[in-house]
Amino acid sequence: MAEAKICYVEEVYNPNEMWKTGPILTNYGPLLFLQIAFNIFICNTFHYILRPLHQPRLIAEVLAGMSMGLLLSTDNMLVRTVLPSEGILNIDTYASMGIMCYVFLSGLEMNLDDILKVQKKAAAIAIAGIIIPLAMGMGFYVVVQKLYQEPPSLLFTADGEHTAKAYLFWSLALTVTGFPVLALILADLKLLYTGLGKAALTTAMISDTCGWLLFIISIPFANNNVQAFWSVLGMMAFIAFCIFVLRPVMRKHINEGDKNEEDTWDNSLLLVVLIGAFVCSFVTDMLGSHFIVGAFVYGLVLPHGRFSDFVMRKLDDFVSVAMSPNFFFRSGLTVNFFMLARQKYWPWMVLVIFLLSIPKVAGTLITTFFYGVPVRDGLGIGLLLNSKGVLALIILNTAWDRKILSVVAFTIMVCAVFVMTILVPLLVNAIYKPRKLYEKYRLRTIEKLRMDSELRVLCYVLNIRQATSMAKVLRTMNATRISPLHVLGVHLVELIGRATALLAAQIQHPTQSASSQNLSHSQLKSEGISNTFKALSETTSGAIRVETLNVVSTYETIHQDIQSLAEQKRTALILMPFHKELNLQGDLETSNEAGKNINQNILQDAPCSVAIFVERGLGSLSRNNLRIMMPFIGGPDDREALAIAWRMARHPGNQLSMVRIILLDEAAKEAAPNDDGIHWLSSAAQDYESQKLLDEECIDSFRFKGVYNNDSITYSEKEVHNGEELISILHELDKDDHDLFIAGRGGSRRNSVMFLNFREWCDNPELGVIGDIVTSKSFGSRSSLLSVQQFGSRVMPFSNRDFPTKTDGSELV
Incomplete structure (x- = not known):
């Protein structure tokens, strides 16, 4: 089959076209809108198909692009209508805007305080998971060079100018871990609150942070080796400006709209914030770095708490559903399977794709072995750290756009990233099932407990009012030093959109010592609930021991988290609030319909006794x-x-x-x-x-x-x-x-x-x-x-x- 070639007329690159009087919106708008609608439809279709397999949305979007990429080499009505050559530049521009906003939100939801407080073991595992894959990745690239030399133009540039850069970007894509993707996989598999989930989440934060730092340092060298040093210095100056100048100015204006407990920001401030993201992206692009670096740093330095919640509530749904999928779709669209299939040693290529999953697992296993971690847990952490996210795709697309990686090399690594991420939930779910570990503790009832034994109770709530009621019930349980009470107070938080920051908070204490002005509404609620439960232990002279935790998940599956926690903590009782509360007239009325469904789901398959309290x-x-x-x-x-x-x-x-x-x-x-x-x-x-x-x-x-x-x-x-x-x-x-x-x-x-x-x-x-x-x-x-x-x-x-x-x-x- 002849290779399809696309040529662009010179008029597309005319810098003055935007000032012409011709009907630009009429010429280009309908096709762009059709492409956006088509991409969103295909991505959502694949997402719903893969959802029972616990696959993240990113995988569905890349797979949708790969599937449509197979049609590009054929001349059919769908390609001519939706993916014509004259519309590629427009949809590519829209996809770049989408990934810029996506990365801006990623920086906005990250909290460096959690990263700086991690343990040395997690940091050691993360660093080993970067160094070893970096070295092994270069070795795999040498293998690729030996295997795919026919024709040479498919793998290298004509003068071999970018060979050293290809080694760097190929290996860098192999080392990174997608922290947001990993967090959502753990939440979906109901492993977030197990020892494996906490260790993997902590390590992934370090790995993702190091990946961004390496990307920021490496990206200037992809342009010009002579000016790369000055680009790095310029980026350091830009980051310092954002931290010491831009951040205080933005904090002053943001705090003016947050003098009261309620959010009083208007859309004009949101517009200023968005303009700032575009300006910072332009600055970093002019400095010789990637435009997404500016958006990420800008989001990282903005004040967090209620303001970040406000911005994410406004932008998250549109960015995650209507904008960023076009970038992931485009990444899959670029993959050329036909080019690989024509290679002489294509079966070895398939083997290399699967072998690229080994470096991360090997580095993790070696490090966890020295820390005495069981082999099974080390293997589980290594597999989870193989989860790739947006950064890996950005690295590969950057190398592709700047002609550092060829069609063959790019396709191999994109396929490897895709295979690694899609296999993570399947393998972890198959080899690590926490329910089996706690099976012997299922027969737990208060009737069979001795009066002088410790009573373990898991109590979950949705708001502070319920926490106050639960605390009163627990106080009547007659906890003494001879018959103590161990309470696990759980605040249920609904997972909506991008809640990585909330998920990351679970590896640390649910509340932090910060002013109320810096805490989001959910954090303030969690702090109030935690203080309510902790007051039990303060008034009982140690007879009641209290742990507090936030559980972040969708309300449809959050009962599985509760059941898993009850098994893990070996509780004898799950204490639940009733979904109806008293109104001003003294009658019970429904306060949260989701609470009713959660209670009924837990009653169906509870791992211990259950009690519902009606206040x-x-x-x-x-x-x-x-x-x-x-x-x-x-x-x-x-x-x-x-x-x-x-x-x-x-x-x-x-x-x-x-x-x-x-x-x-x-x-x-x-x-x-x-x-x-x-x-x-x-x-x-x-x-x-x-x-x-x-x-x-x-x-x-x-x-x-x-x-x-x-x-x-x-x-x-x-x-x-x-x-x-x-x-x-x-x-x-x-x-x-x-x-x-x-x-x-x-x-x-x-x-x-x-x-x-x-x-x-x-x-x-x-x-x-x-x-x-x-x-x-x-x-x-x-x-x-x-x-x-x-x-x-x-x-x-x-x-x-x-x-x-x-x-x-x-x-x-």
């Missing part, structure tokens, strides 16, 4: 002398609820009233196993009779050890014959004005007709039948509620549609 008045739990009501019907959830209530009753001043509700006659009638809509009932994991024996044993132990030895605990029994009597008894119990109801989510008669009828009318099935009744507006109770589900007891689905069934009627797991 009915912020002052109801502020006293130490709480009045607690515990209705006991039977079953594992009620036994778990009793274990929690028993712990609270041991707290000085608290009073517990335990009422055993005995089901008789109609209330005890069981539904037929094959009735329509209740197939899941017939597959109950534990027999009712065995549950009844466990209930009797639990009640006897409670009465003997608790009631008879503690005057603050009372025990009584009530008989229920039908649903009306159950509601009547609950009304009677609520008349005593208790502060807190503790109820199991299910009951011993999970398949009783009475409970099935109640479930059909449940507004909040995640609370169970008793919990839904107590919190309903018609019931009229003002008591707070703690609904408990024991590990392994998924007794009540949220709807019949949530549990598909097999043809034999058993539950489909």
